[in-house]
Amino acid sequence: KAGVTQTPRYLIKTRGQQVTLSCSPISGHRSVSWYQQTPGQGLQFLFEYFSETQRNKGNFPGRFSGRQFSNSRSEMNVSTLELGDSALYLCASSLRQGRETQYFGPGTRLLVL
Amino acid sequence: DQQVKQNSPSLSVQEGRISILNCDYTNSMFDYFLWYKKYPAEGPTFLISISSIKDKNEDGRFTVFLNKSAKHLSLHIVPSQPGDSAVYFCAAVTGNTPLVFGKGTRLSVIA
Numbered sequence: 001k002a003g004v005t006q007t008p009r010y011l012i013k014t015r016g017q018q019v020t021l022s023c024s025p026i027s028g029h030r031s032v033s034w035y036q037q038t039p040g041q042g043l044q045f046l047f048e049y050f051s052e053t054q055r056n057k058g059n060f061p062g063r064f065s066g067r068q069f070s071n072s073r074s075e076m077n078v079s080t081l082e083l084g085d086s087a088l089y090l091c092a093s094s095l096r097q098g099r100e101t102q103y104f105g106p107g108t109r110l111l112v113l
Numbered sequence: 114d115q116q117v118k119q120n121s122p123s124l125s126v127q128e129g130r131i132s133i134l135n136c137d138y139t140n141s142m143f144d145y146f147l148w149y150k151k152y153p154a155e156g157p158t159f160l161i162s163i164s165s166i167k168d169k170n171e172d173g174r175f176t177v178f179l180n181k182s183a184k185h186l187s188l189h190i191v192p193s194q195p196g197d198s199a200v201y202f203c204a205a206v207t208g209n210t211p212l213v214f215g216k217g218t219r220l221s222v223i224a
Binding site: 035041048055058092097102105106107109 | 144145147149154155156157158159162164202206207208209210211212213214215216217
């Protein structure tokens, strides 16, 4: 069974631009979560989607948004990029919400110049 | 307020010895705990989990212990191998809330 895939793997943008990242979950998984990882900060939760609905949201500004499609694929969008948005963005999928093991993709490394 | 804490940012262990990684949590509602391993520039890889109804779970070289009264869990790796060198994250969850991760412990296994 294929794992979680994320595209693109690397991205360079400039301040003020916007970016869209894509995540394809493991087949059959309906929950997709997004995390931001910066040095020394661990994994900061962004949001979780289940059945095309955002179920949980982390403490990030409204510039960060996402959506989930009927095939469970998910996208996250960051508008008006800031230098501090440079990070590894990780997507994880699980069968359901809650007490489920999440399986992570390789991440998208975003560099904002 | 950090609900999941990994107080040791780093740990060095000799090859063949036991590695013990610790994690403390503050939310007594957490009822499912997981450990992930992460190499640089890769996503975290699931290692092992434990439900709050158990106090121990074993998978090969990896054993997780849960002490609910102390709100503490630990991951034991025996024997440690150089390929185990990575950052280890513990995570906890309750209900349909998101996973809460600690900040990680960098394990270095020295040959």
